[in-house]
Structure formats: structure tokens, C-alpha cells
Amino acid sequence: GRSLRELRIHLCQRSAGSRGVRDFIEQHYVTLKKANPDFPILIRECSGVQPKLWARFEFGKEKSVPLNNLTVDEVAKALENIVKSKV
Numbered sequence: 001g002r003s004l005r006e007l008r009i010h011l012c013q014r015s016a017g018s019r020g021v022r023d024f025i026e027q028h029y030v031t032l033k034k035a036n037p038d039f040p041i042l043i044r045e046c047s048g049v050q051p052k053l054w055a056r057f058e059f060g061k062e063k064s065v066p067l068n069n070l071t072v073d074e075v076a077k078a079l080e081n082i083v084k085s086k087v
Contacts, residue, residue, distance in 0.1 A: 004083060006040040008054040009067075017068040018051040024075040055082045 009025065011018040025043060032041055051067040053075075063085070065078050 003058050004055055005058060006042065006056040007079070007082075008042045008044055008056070009051075010044045010046065010049050010054065011051040011067070012047055012049050013045050015048070015051075018049075020070045020072050020075050021051040021067050023072045024079075027072060028076065053078055053082060055085075 009021060011021040011025075013022070029041070029043070051070075053065045053067055055063045055065075057063070063082060065082055067075055067078060070078065
């Protein structure tokens with residue numbers, strides 16, 4: 001299959017739409033990194049940006065999922081879905 005190479009989470013430090021993403025990172029980032037120490041999970045904070053999850057697969061294929069106004073659980077679900085998905 002096409003293996004996942006990298007996850008990037010884009011979010012705004014202040015916007016209401018990014019709140020669930022910020023909470024998700026606070027609650028789950030350390031656990032995720034401990035479970036996957038060699039896997040790149042990058043956090044990109046940028047003022048005013050729409051929260052989004054980017055997944056990079058083999059051969060440079062990328063996929064993104066909007067995370068605007070999602071709850072912590074919905075963000076976790078989106079992450080799970082993209083990890084399981086194939087491009």
C-alpha cells in the first residue's frame with residue numbers, strides 16, 4: 001500500500017475554529033509521539049489559518065482534511081481516518 005510518511009497539523013493559536021485542534025494537541029500529542037517516536041508529526045501554528053490535517057504519503061502524494069470547529073474527539077477521528085486511508 002501507499003505508506004504514510006508524515007502528518008502535519010495546521011492551526012491558529014487563537015481562533016475559535018481551531019479550539020478543538022489545540023485541545024487535541026494538548027491532550028494527545030505527547031501520547032501520539034511516544035507511540036510513534038520515529039514518525040514525523042508536525043505542528044504548524046499560524047495566525048488566522050484554517051485548521052487542517054495534512055498527510056503526506058509515499059511518492060509525494062498529499063491529502064488534507066479540514067478540522068474547522070471540530071471537537072477533540074472529531075479531530076481524533078479525522079486523524080484515525082487519514083492514517084487508515086489510502087491515497
